[in-house]
Amino acid sequence: METVFSGFLQIFNIQTVLWIALGEILGIILGALPGLTATMGIALMLPISFQLSKATGMAMLLGVYCGAVSGASIPAILLGIPGNPNAIATIYDGKAMTDKGLAGQALGGAVVASFIGGITSLIILALFSPIIARFTLAFGPAEKASLALVGLTIIASVSSKNLAKGILTGTLGLSLSLFGTDPFSNAVRLPFREIFAKTPLTSGINLIPALIGLFGISQALFDLQRIKTGHIAPPQIKIEKIFPSFRKIASMWRLIIEASGIGTLIGAIPGTGASIAVFLSYERAKKITSSPRSKLEKVGTGCLEGVFTPEVANNACTGGALIPALTLGIPGDAATAVLLGALLIKGVVPGYRLFTEEMSLVYAIFFALLLSNIFMLIFQLMGVRLFPKVLNVPVAILLPAILVLSLVGSYAIQGQAIIAATFDMGVALGLGILGYFLKKADYPIAPIVLGLILGGMLEENFRRAVKLAEGNYFVFFTKPIAIVFIALAVFSVALPFLKKKK
Amino acid sequence: MGKRGVLVCGLVLLVAFFTFAAGQDEGVWPDPEKTITIVVPYSAGGGTDTAIRPVVEEMKKYSEAIIIVSNISGAGSSKGTNEVLSLPADGYTLLASGTHTVSATMQGLTDGYKQLDGIGSLNWDPFIIAVLKSQPWKSMKDLVEDAKKNPGKISLGNAGMGGATGVASVAMNLAFGKAFNVTPFQGGQDLRANVLGGHCDVGIFSQSEILANQDMLNPLVILYHEHSALDELKHVPTLNEAGFENLKVPGGSFKSISVRKGTPEAAKKQLAEIVKKAYHSQAYQSFMKEKGLLPPPDYYELTELDGYFDELVGAFTPIMKAAGLLKE
Numbered sequence: 001m002e003t004v005f006s007g008f009l010q011i012f013n014i015q016t017v018l019w020i021a022l023g024e025i026l027g028i029i030l031g032a033l034p035g036l037t038a039t040m041g042i043a044l045m046l047p048i049s050f051q052l053s054k055a056t057g058m059a060m061l062l063g064v065y066c067g068a069v070s071g072a073s074i075p076a077i078l079l080g081i082p083g084n085p086n087a088i089a090t091i092y093d094g095k096a097m098t099d100k101g102l103a104g105q106a107l108g109g110a111v112v113a114s115f116i117g118g119i120t121s122l123i124i125l126a127l128f129s130p131i132i133a134r135f136t137l138a139f140g141p142a143e144k145a146s147l148a149l150v151g152l153t154i155i156a157s158v159s160s161k162n163l164a165k166g167i168l169t170g171t172l173g174l175s176l177s178l179f180g181t182d183p184f185s186n187a188v189r190l191p192f193r194e195i196f197a198k199t200p201l202t203s204g205i206n207l208i209p210a211l212i213g214l215f216g217i218s219q220a221l222f223d224l225q226r227i228k229t230g231h232i233a234p235p236q237i238k239i240e241k242i243f244p245s246f247r248k249i250a251s252m253w254r255l256i257i258e259a260s261g262i263g264t265l266i267g268a269i270p271g272t273g274a275s276i277a278v279f280l281s282y283e284r285a286k287k288i289t290s291s292p293r294s295k296l297e298k299v300g301t302g303c304l305e306g307v308f309t310p311e312v313a314n315n316a317c318t319g320g321a322l323i324p325a326l327t328l329g330i331p332g333d334a335a336t337a338v339l340l341g342a343l344l345i346k347g348v349v350p351g352y353r354l355f356t357e358e359m360s361l362v363y364a365i366f367f368a369l370l371l372s373n374i375f376m377l378i379f380q381l382m383g384v385r386l387f388p389k390v391l392n393v394p395v396a397i398l399l400p401a402i403l404v405l406s407l408v409g410s411y412a413i414q415g416q417a418i419i420a421a422t423f424d425m426g427v428a429l430g431l432g433i434l435g436y437f438l439k440k441a442d443y444p445i446a447p448i449v450l451g452l453i454l455g456g457m458l459e460e461n462f463r464r465a466v467k468l469a470e471g472n473y474f475v476f477f478t479k480p481i482a483i484v485f486i487a488l489a490v491f492s493v494a495l496p497f498l499k500k501k502k
Numbered sequence: 503m504g505k506r507g508v509l510v511c512g513l514v515l516l517v518a519f520f521t522f523a524a525g526q527d528e529g530v531w532p533d534p535e536k537t538i539t540i541v542v543p544y545s546a547g548g549g550t551d552t553a554i555r556p557v558v559e560e561m562k563k564y565s566e567a568i569i570i571v572s573n574i575s576g577a578g579s580s581k582g583t584n585e586v587l588s589l590p591a592d593g594y595t596l597l598a599s600g601t602h603t604v605s606a607t608m609q610g611l612t613d614g615y616k617q618l619d620g621i622g623s624l625n626w627d628p629f630i631i632a633v634l635k636s637q638p639w640k641s642m643k644d645l646v647e648d649a650k651k652n653p654g655k656i657s658l659g660n661a662g663m664g665g666a667t668g669v670a671s672v673a674m675n676l677a678f679g680k681a682f683n684v685t686p687f688q689g690g691q692d693l694r695a696n697v698l699g700g701h702c703d704v705g706i707f708s709q710s711e712i713l714a715n716q717d718m719l720n721p722l723v724i725l726y727h728e729h730s731a732l733d734e735l736k737h738v739p740t741l742n743e744a745g746f747e748n749l750k751v752p753g754g755s756f757k758s759i760s761v762r763k764g765t766p767e768a769a770k771k772q773l774a775e776i777v778k779k780a781y782h783s784q785a786y787q788s789f790m791k792e793k794g795l796l797p798p799p800d801y802y803e804l805t806e807l808d809g810y811f812d813e814l815v816g817a818f819t820p821i822m823k824a825a826g827l828l829k830e
Binding site (some may be wrong): 039042043046047050136137138139140141142180181183184185186188198199200202203204270271324328329330331334337338339340341342344345347349350351352353414417418419420460464467468470 | 545546581612683694698792
């Protein structure tokens, strides 16, 4: 009890509270700008955290973390461009709501959802982290490869109309994930090897410039063409009833529970990440709401449910990613890896020693996370009426601004690495043009992104599992968790066909 | 303005053009308006990053120019290294170099150490071989005997073939007649999760990684020639004590700071002075002590560091060759 109180005091003092607020605002701004991520925000504030006490420094960084994860939903909803990978699944219903004139409701819903996700995962983190940490250790290469397989089946649901086209672009994404170096031998694996062997492309295609290109640049090019043909009208904005009613939230209880669970768990498994969690929870929401008995609106049509679910899931990932980070010293994602680094530099060894020697710091982290989530709710709600004003900007100005911001964002990811950053701009432009033509030909874009995200995870873990099993390819059928995932994947692919036959 | 006026203006502009086009002098280094960037070729929060950042904090105290850390991770450590090599050799871009640079260069991923000049040495982070406490092996001898009896059955994980743990694991395996199933993971944290989860039998770790999971891991041997400087790990036997006197493996990861070849001597000298002061500062020395980071036999700066790199290259070459990783 004494440690709880001491943890409380470390956070609830004016200085720390102000630092959290500052971190939060910075995080929301960074998250909302395409290309800037939570990881980058935390790394940016790292030198400042050295000057603060352990608890205050961590609290400020946690503020950045929470803010950036939820801020990403703003451009996703208003412009259909995910600010960072956390918001990939928010763009579908979010953008559709904006087009219907419901931008305010979508933003308000996203904020409330982020808060619910953040708080639920914090409760799970505070109460069950040792158990969940042990459970995540059960995820070895075989389990992760099968999880990636389940992820790939989502291609079917994000391909909208034409499954064949979705599979085609999905495999294109998978092939793009092979670019770079072989994860086992480090041999260069690129076309035109002689030219590219010593360029930044050796580390593969970065996800974020790819996202910016495929969603941001391609959409801007597409809209430019529509301006020329005169088919574009700015969406009307009706900002009333921004907050979802309590009844509406209560009616979504199942979506919230599932999304919090998926988010916390996927966030807690190292080497997976929020981008997979949001897709999985979106897929679940689609299944649940499309059942004939469901009274909810159908996800995918531009409804609150479709924004709420991924936003619960991505903020649930924050608490989830901290579970293995604090209990085992193994970060759940790239952002928590930097948080761990901050602790290490301050002389704190996360893991066993943190829980035996510095329990008050653990409680301080919990309180900081609680406060971060509260600030996130307050600041974002203050902005909800403000952000949609972006849409009042004339298209002739907005589109070039989006293009410029997209390129700046792609450049900014690698910060001072001038050469690598320039290559990232090239990747964003190249994929933007590819995306434009695919859109024109009515091919879905999301499967490419899924392929890019899951390709590396699938390949590496598949090969590693087989290597650890001394070359036995059937190793996947000897592990219970892997069997469950494979069955799930097969089932979700086969089900629509079985239903049709009936 | 008459014709003459126009002519005079034109002439003035012409002179102005040539004055500026001729370029400024090299000037004094460092230009306090410029920023010195230290490229860490690994992501923020990793072992190299956490060893470099505190020394950078100290360097700031001795430098007029602003100093920042930039993490450029990817392709082993070669992406960040190549970035440094493609920027001007003006002393404003530094690289967190070390054993990772040596192995990435040997694998043909970068021109690495061949194109770098040393500024100052930092420290060694010794490697420790560890297994889960629930595993049957209680000493390195047990483990090696069992592996030799069942070749290929026991998996030995490293944090990636490109880095120093990769080279160390391959070297060990060669010394034991390829008795282990050497498997690369995606970084040290991935390896640790897999050893803790029982998916991989044996792992090569840094000291802070062992401390994070003291309750679950059993450290068998430290690959360094001396004991750990940390109280919790002092008891871990060295290779000699464990009965492997003849085993020669790279026993840890070494970190240093370098610049691109061709950097003006004056800039290098000043940088070396800054790094040296920062390294010897009380704050960094006590950080090293706290983390169990060990100093190299001597403090090396400038060409001394280049010489130390040559020694490392000499030690790595036969291992990389035998492992089939050497590409010239």
